[in-house]
Amino acid sequence: MATAYDPFRDLDRVASALFEPRRGPRRMPMDLYRDGDHYVLTADLPGIDPGSVDIDVDGQLLTIRAERTLAAGDGVKWITREREAASFLRQLNLGQGVDTERISANYTNGVLSVTIPVSEKAKPRKIAVEQSDASTPASTAGDRVEPVEQ
Secondary structure: OOOOOOHHHHHHHHHHHHHOOOOOOEOOOEEEEEEOOEEEEEEEOOOOOHHHOEEEEEOOEEEEEEEEOOOOOOOOOOOOOOOOOEEEEEEEEOOOOEOHHHOEEEEEOOEEEEEEEEOHHHOOOOOOOOOOOOOOOOOOHHHOOOOOOO
Protein backbone atom coordinates (compact mmCIF):
# COMPACT_ATOMS: atom_id res chain seq x y z
CA MET A 1 0.00 0.00 0.00
CA ALA A 2 1.46 3.33 -1.02
CA THR A 3 1.10 6.33 1.26
CA ALA A 4 1.30 9.94 0.27
CA TYR A 5 4.06 11.93 1.94
CA ASP A 6 3.25 15.51 2.82
CA PRO A 7 6.39 17.43 3.83
CA PHE A 8 4.36 20.46 4.92
CA ARG A 9 2.51 18.39 7.51
CA ASP A 10 5.80 17.39 9.10
CA LEU A 11 7.07 20.97 8.91
CA ASP A 12 3.88 22.15 10.66
CA ARG A 13 4.40 19.60 13.46
CA VAL A 14 8.03 20.68 13.95
CA ALA A 15 7.05 24.37 14.02
CA SER A 16 4.31 23.66 16.56
CA ALA A 17 6.72 21.76 18.78
CA LEU A 18 9.26 24.59 18.65
CA PHE A 19 7.01 27.62 18.99
CA GLU A 20 4.18 26.23 21.12
CA PRO A 21 5.84 24.29 23.92
CA ARG A 22 3.43 22.11 25.86
CA ARG A 23 5.24 22.04 29.18
CA GLY A 24 3.18 21.95 32.33
CA PRO A 25 -0.57 22.19 32.70
CA ARG A 26 -2.68 23.89 30.07
CA ARG A 27 -5.27 26.55 30.75
CA MET A 28 -8.82 25.52 30.06
CA PRO A 29 -11.10 27.94 28.18
CA MET A 30 -13.88 29.16 30.45
CA ASP A 31 -16.81 31.55 30.75
CA LEU A 32 -17.98 33.19 33.98
CA TYR A 33 -21.26 35.02 34.49
CA ARG A 34 -23.64 36.02 37.26
CA ASP A 35 -27.19 34.70 37.17
CA GLY A 36 -29.26 36.12 40.02
CA ASP A 37 -27.84 35.01 43.36
CA HIS A 38 -25.00 32.88 42.01
CA TYR A 39 -22.07 32.88 39.63
CA VAL A 40 -21.72 30.17 36.98
CA LEU A 41 -18.34 29.09 35.64
CA THR A 42 -18.32 26.84 32.56
CA ALA A 43 -15.09 25.31 31.28
CA ASP A 44 -14.41 23.17 28.22
CA LEU A 45 -12.74 19.87 29.12
CA PRO A 46 -13.24 17.57 26.13
CA GLY A 47 -12.19 13.96 26.50
CA ILE A 48 -11.71 14.23 30.26
CA ASP A 49 -12.69 11.38 32.55
CA PRO A 50 -15.00 12.96 35.16
CA GLY A 51 -13.12 11.02 37.85
CA SER A 52 -9.95 12.98 37.05
CA VAL A 53 -11.56 16.38 37.67
CA ASP A 54 -10.47 17.83 41.02
CA ILE A 55 -11.95 21.05 42.44
CA ASP A 56 -10.53 22.55 45.64
CA VAL A 57 -11.33 25.66 47.64
CA ASP A 58 -8.60 26.95 49.94
CA GLY A 59 -9.75 30.14 51.61
CA GLN A 60 -10.91 32.26 48.68
CA LEU A 61 -8.85 30.42 46.01
CA LEU A 62 -10.76 28.03 43.71
CA THR A 63 -8.54 25.52 41.89
CA ILE A 64 -9.73 23.24 39.08
CA ARG A 65 -7.46 20.41 37.88
CA ALA A 66 -8.19 17.78 35.26
CA GLU A 67 -6.20 15.12 33.44
CA ARG A 68 -6.74 13.70 29.97
CA THR A 69 -5.14 10.32 29.40
CA LEU A 70 -5.13 8.45 26.12
CA ALA A 71 -5.38 4.70 26.27
CA ALA A 72 -3.12 2.68 24.03
CA GLY A 73 -3.31 -1.09 24.06
CA ASP A 74 -0.37 -3.42 23.50
CA GLY A 75 0.56 -3.84 19.88
CA VAL A 76 -1.10 -0.59 18.77
CA LYS A 77 0.63 1.03 15.83
CA TRP A 78 -0.38 4.67 15.51
CA ILE A 79 -1.03 6.01 12.02
CA THR A 80 -1.46 9.56 13.27
CA ARG A 81 -1.77 10.94 16.78
CA GLU A 82 -2.74 14.58 17.11
CA ARG A 83 -4.62 14.39 20.42
CA GLU A 84 -2.29 14.56 23.37
CA ALA A 85 -2.55 13.46 26.95
CA ALA A 86 -2.61 16.65 28.98
CA SER A 87 -3.24 18.13 32.36
CA PHE A 88 -5.36 21.25 32.81
CA LEU A 89 -5.25 23.83 35.59
CA ARG A 90 -7.23 26.97 36.38
CA GLN A 91 -7.18 29.06 39.56
CA LEU A 92 -9.55 31.88 40.49
CA ASN A 93 -9.58 34.27 43.42
CA LEU A 94 -13.20 34.27 44.58
CA GLY A 95 -13.18 37.43 46.68
CA GLN A 96 -15.20 37.91 49.85
CA GLY A 97 -18.75 38.00 48.46
CA VAL A 98 -19.29 34.27 47.77
CA ASP A 99 -20.46 31.34 49.87
CA THR A 100 -17.57 28.88 49.51
CA GLU A 101 -19.43 26.24 51.58
CA ARG A 102 -22.17 25.78 48.97
CA ILE A 103 -20.14 25.57 45.72
CA SER A 104 -21.34 22.73 43.47
CA ALA A 105 -20.11 21.26 40.18
CA ASN A 106 -21.48 19.22 37.28
CA TYR A 107 -19.71 17.67 34.25
CA THR A 108 -21.83 17.00 31.15
CA ASN A 109 -20.78 16.42 27.52
CA GLY A 110 -17.24 17.69 28.05
CA VAL A 111 -18.29 20.89 29.84
CA LEU A 112 -17.63 21.46 33.54
CA SER A 113 -20.16 23.78 35.23
CA VAL A 114 -19.34 25.18 38.66
CA THR A 115 -22.06 27.08 40.55
CA ILE A 116 -20.78 29.59 43.10
CA PRO A 117 -23.50 31.11 45.33
CA VAL A 118 -23.33 34.74 46.44
CA SER A 119 -23.13 34.99 50.24
CA GLU A 120 -26.08 36.40 52.13
CA LYS A 121 -23.94 39.30 53.38
CA ALA A 122 -23.08 40.33 49.81
CA LYS A 123 -26.65 40.34 48.50
CA PRO A 124 -28.34 43.72 48.10
CA ARG A 125 -30.83 44.44 50.85
CA LYS A 126 -33.27 47.14 51.88
CA ILE A 127 -32.82 49.11 55.06
CA ALA A 128 -36.07 49.76 56.93
CA VAL A 129 -36.66 53.36 57.92
CA GLU A 130 -38.45 53.62 61.24
CA GLN A 131 -40.76 56.52 61.93
CA SER A 132 -40.66 58.06 65.36
CA ASP A 133 -43.61 59.65 67.12
CA ALA A 134 -43.64 63.47 66.74
CA SER A 135 -44.02 63.97 70.51
CA THR A 136 -40.92 61.90 71.26
CA PRO A 137 -37.58 63.58 70.58
CA ALA A 138 -35.54 61.76 67.95
CA SER A 139 -32.38 61.91 70.04
CA THR A 140 -31.10 63.26 73.32
CA ALA A 141 -28.08 65.53 73.77
CA GLY A 142 -25.89 62.57 74.66
CA ASP A 143 -26.83 60.75 71.45
CA ARG A 144 -26.08 63.61 69.07
CA VAL A 145 -23.71 63.00 66.21
CA GLU A 146 -21.54 66.00 65.59
CA PRO A 147 -19.95 66.62 62.19
CA VAL A 148 -16.19 66.40 62.12
CA GLU A 149 -14.51 69.58 60.97
CA GLN A 150 -11.32 69.27 59.00
